Amino acid sequence: MDLLEVKNLDFYYGSQKALADVTLNIRRNAITSLIGPSGCGKTTLLRCFNRMHDLYPGNRYAGEIRLQGRNILSKNEDLINLRSSVGMVFQKPTPFPMSVFDNIAYGPRLKGQRNLSFLREKVEKALRQAALWEEVKDRLKENAGGLSGGQQQRLSIARTLAVDPEVILFDESTSALDPISSQKIEDLMTELKKDVTIVAVTHNMQQAARVSDYTALMYLGSLVEYDETEIIFTRPQKKMTEEYVLGRFG
Amino acid sequence: MSKARYLNLGFKSLTFLASLSVLAIIAGIFVCLLWESLPALRHFGIFKFLFTADWNYAQESFGALRPLTGTALTTFLALLFAAPVAVGTAIFLTELCPHRLRGAFGTAVELLAAIPSVIYGMWGLFVFAPFLEASVQPLIGKTLGLLPLIGFFFQSKLAGGVNVFTASLVLAVMITPFIASVTRDAFNQVPATLKESARGLGATQWETIRQVQIPYSRQAIGGGAIIAMGRALGETMAVAYVIGNRHAPLDSLFAPYATITSVLANEFNEAAGLQLSSLFTLALALFLANFLALYLGKKLLKKEL
Numbered sequence: 163m164d165l166l167e168v169k170n171l172d173f174y175y176g177s178q179k180a181l182a183d184v185t186l187n188i189r190r191n192a193i194t195s196l197i198g199p200s201g202c203g204k205t206t207l208l209r210c211f212n213r214m215h216d217l218y219p220g221n222r223y224a225g226e227i228r229l230q231g232r233n234i235l236s237k238n239e240d241l242i243n244l245r246s247s248v249g250m251v252f253q254k255p256t257p258f259p260m261s262v263f264d265n266i267a268y269g270p271r272l273k274g275q276r277n278l279s280f281l282r283e284k285v286e287k288a289l290r291q292a293a294l295w296e297e298v299k300d301r302l303k304e305n306a307g308g309l310s311g312g313q314q315q316r317l318s319i320a321r322t323l324a325v326d327p328e329v330i331l332f333d334e335s336t337s338a339l340d341p342i343s344s345q346k347i348e349d350l351m352t353e354l355k356k357d358v359t360i361v362a363v364t365h366n367m368q369q370a371a372r373v374s375d376y377t378a379l380m381y382l383g384s385l386v387e388y389d390e391t392e393i394i395f396t397r398p399q400k401k402m403t404e405e406y407v408l409g410r411f412g
Numbered sequence: 413m414s415k416a417r418y419l420n421l422g423f424k425s426l427t428f429l430a431s432l433s434v435l436a437i438i439a440g441i442f443v444c445l446l447w448e449s450l451p452a453l454r455h456f457g458i459f460k461f462l463f464t465a466d467w468n469y470a471q472e473s474f475g476a477l478r479p480l481t482g483t484a485l486t487t488f489l490a491l492l493f494a495a496p497v498a499v500g501t502a503i504f505l506t507e508l509c510p511h512r513l514r515g516a517f518g519t520a521v522e523l524l525a526a527i528p529s530v531i532y533g534m535w536g537l538f539v540f541a542p543f544l545e546a547s548v549q550p551l552i553g554k555t556l557g558l559l560p561l562i563g564f565f566f567q568s569k570l571a572g573g574v575n576v577f578t579a580s581l582v583l584a585v586m587i588t589p590f591i592a593s594v595t596r597d598a599f600n601q602v603p604a605t606l607k608e609s610a611r612g613l614g615a616t617q618w619e620t621i622r623q624v625q626i627p628y629s630r631q632a633i634g635g636g637a638i639i640a641m642g643r644a645l646g647e648t649m650a651v652a653y654v655i656g657n658r659h660a661p662l663d664s665l666f667a668p669y670a671t672i673t674s675v676l677a678n679e680f681n682e683a684a685g686l687q688l689s690s691l692f693t694l695a696l697a698l699f700l701a702n703f704l705a706l707y708l709g710k711k712l713l714k715k716e717l
Contacts, residue, residue, distance in 0.1 A: 214608055219511070246614035256609040259627040268623075269613040318609065325613055 163231060165190040165328065165359050166211065171225035173206055173215070180206045182383045183225075188329075188376075193351055193360040195374035195391065197367065199411070203383040204363045208331050211361065212248040213241055229328070246273070249322030253334045255314030257306035262298050265306045265317055269325035284324055291357070292320035293350050312343025319350065323358075330354070332362035336369065348373050367407060371395050379403050445699055448692035455686060461693060467659040467670075474690035476697065478659060482576070482671040483698070485662075486651065487644040489580035490587060495637055497584070498591035503621055505592070506599040518596070525589035533653030536582040541573030541654055544581070549573070549666050568666040572656075575666045579655040583647055587640040594636025594713070598629035635712030642705030645672075646698060652677040672698045 166188035173181035181203050188194050196204035206215075213234065215221040223235045234244055246269060258265050266285040267275075275281060285302070289295040294316040298309065306317055315335060322330055332351070336344035351360055351373055364370050370377050371391060378388040379402070387394065387403040398404050405411050452461060452474065464475025501521060509517055549568045556566040602625050610620040626633070656668020657678045672694045683691055 212612060214612065217608065217611060242614045242616065245612050250608070250612040252605040252609065254603070254605060256603065256606045258606070258610070258624050259630075268610075268615075272614050272619065321609075321613065 164188060165230060166361075167226070167228040168207075168210075169226040169228070171207075171210065171223065171227060173203075173210060173224075174222040175206075176220040180383050181210070184380075184383075184385050186378055186385055186388050188359060188361055190359050191355050191357075192375040193355055193362060193373055194376040194378065195370035196361065196363045196378050196380060197365075197370050198380035198386070198406070200365075201382075202380040204378075204380050205333055206383075207380065208250075208333055208361060208363050210235075211329065211331055212245045212250055213239070214245075214250065216241060246325040247327050248329045248331065249325065249327035250331045250333065251315070251318050251322060251335045254338050255311060255318050257309065257314045257317055259307065260305070261303050262306045262309070262317065263302040266321050266324050268321060273325070288320040288324040291323050291354065292316045293346065293353070294320055310343075312339050312346060315339060315343065315347060316350065319347075319354075323354075327358060329359045329361060332360065332364075334363055334365060337365060344369075367409070379406055381406075442696075442699065445692055445696040448689060449696050450689070452686055452689035452693045455689075461690070462697075465661070467675075469687060472686045474687060476672075476690070476694055478662070479670045479672045479675045479694055480697065481662070482655065482669045483645055483673070483701075485669075486576060486580045486583055486655070486671055487641055489576070490583035490644045491637060491641055493581060493584035494588045494591055494640070495633075498588045499595050499626070499633065501588070501592040502595035502599055505596050507617065507621060518593075521589045521592050523589075524585070525593075528649075529586065529647060530649040530653075532582055532586055533650040536578060536650060536654040537574070540582060541578045543573075544578055545571070545573030549577070553666075564663065565665055567664055569664050570667055572668075574654055574656040574668050575664075576655065576662065576669050577665045579651050579671070582650050582654055583644045586647060586650060587644050590640045590643065591633070591636050594639070595629065595633050598632035598636070599625060601632075602628050631712050635709045635714075637709075638705050638712065639709035642702045642709065645705060646702050648673040648677050 164187035168184055168186050168188075171181055171184040172179065184203075184207060196207060198204050209215050210223065210227060211229075211234075215223075225235070226233050227235050229244070229248070233239075258268060260268075263285055266288050267281045270281060270284050275284075286295060286299075289298060294313060297313060298317075301309075306314065309317060315338075319330070319335075336347045339347065348369060351362070354360065355375075362370075362374065374391045376389065377391045377394040379386040379394065381402065386406075387398055387400045389398070394403060395407050398407065402411075456464070456474065460475070462476050462480065464473075465477040466473040466475045467478065468474070505514060505517055505521070545568070552566050553568050557563050559566070606624060606628065607620050610624045611617075615623065651671055652674045655671055655674045657670050657674040658668035659670055660667075662669050676691055676695060676698075679687070680691055
C-alpha cells in the first residue's frame, strides 16, 4: 500500500474549481516532485495533504486522500494530529520569534512534552537530521532570526522533523535561497527520504530531475502525467509533458 | 534661468519654509516653557521641585510630586486596562471576525478615537463616575479592600465617583482604539506562512496567536502602547473632569487626586508669580515626557520587520 493515495480529488476555492479529478499515489520513502506552470494547482494539491486549506473559509474538497489507508478528508479527521504527521516547509524560511532551541522544541512541547533532557535529545537529533547541528550547537539560545536564510530554512525542516512526521511537504522550499544553500537542502532531502516521504512542489525543472524519484506534471488543475522521474524527463507518454520538460511552454 | 526653474526654486523654498516653521514652533514652545519655568526652578531647585508634595498658595510653596505621580499612576493604570482589551480587539478583528463584519467593527473602533475628549469628560463625570461609584467601587472595596496591608488603598473614602480609578478607566477607553489599530496593523504584517508553520506543527489557533503572532508583533504593540501612553500623559479635558484635582496625599484608588493636566486646566487662569512659574514647569515636564514617549514609540514601531 502506498503512503498517500489520492482518489478523484476535486478542490474548490469558494466557487472556483482549482483541482479536477486528481488521482495519484505517493510512494513511501521516496521524493515526489509536483511540477507545472504557475496556477496549475500543484501548491493547491500539496496543501490538501495537511488540510492547510481548512484555515481559510469557503474551501471545499471532494474525493479521497488516504494516508496509510485512512481518509484524511473525512469530517472526523483530527487536524492537529494530521498536521503533526504531515509536516510542511514553505518557500521562505519561517523561524518563530524565539530561540533556536525553542523553535525545534515547539512541536514536541505542543504535544505536552516538558521533560528537558528528552527535549534536548529531540532537538539535537532533529538538528543533526537537518544537517544544522554543527553550525548552531553553540547558538541554541540565540534568536533564530539571527541565522542565515539557508540555516533558517534547515531550521524550519528540523522543526518539522522534531514531531516525527510521516510526510514532509516542501512548497518551493529552495526558490528563495542562494545556490549553495539550495544545494544543501537538496542533499538533505535525499538524505531524509530514508526516514520520511517527501512531496515537493518546484518550479525548478533541473531540481525535479536531480532529486526526485517520481514526478507529476499538472496543468489547469488536472494531473497530466505521473511516473518515475527518469521516464518523465526522457520518454514521457504525453506530448504536453515532453514540451513542458523541454521548456517549450509553461 | 528659465521661468520653470524659478518656479521650481520657489516651490522648493516654500516647502522648506513650511517644514521649518514646524520646527520653529516646537523650538519656540520649548524655549517659552523653559523661560517661564526658570523662576520656579531657581526658587525651589529642580530636585526639590520634583520631589516635594506641597502645593500651598498661601505660603507660595509648590512641588510637583503629586501631579507627577498622579499623571504616572493614571497613565499606568489606563495602559493596564487598555492593553488587554486592545490586543483582544485586534485579535478578533484580524483572526476571528467574519470578513463581512470586519469593516464595520474596524470603523466602530476607530470612531471611539474620533470622539472629542471633552465629551469623554462629560460622559465620565455624569454617567460613568456615578455608575462606578454605585457598582464597581463597593465590589472592589469588599474584595481587594479586605486584604491586609494594602487593603486600605481599595476602600472608598470620598463620595462622588470622581477619583483616580474613574480617570484611569476613562483614559483607558480613550487610548484603546489607538493601541487596537496599531496592533491590528502589526498582526496583518505577520506572514501567513509563519502562522501556517505553527498550525502545521499542530498548534491551535489560540496557541499560534499567543506563542507566535503576539511575540512576532511585540515590538509594534509596545511601540503603539508607548505612543498611546504619550496621549494619556497629555490628555487634559477628560481627566480634568473626573480626577477631582485635589492636592492631598493619595490614600485610596478611589480618592480624588491631581495630574499635571488637571492642575494646568484648573489653575492656570488665576495663577500668578511663583504658582504660574510652577505651572509652566509642570508643562515643561509634560512636554519632555511626551516627546520621549513619542520618540521611543516611533523607534520601536520602525524596528519592526
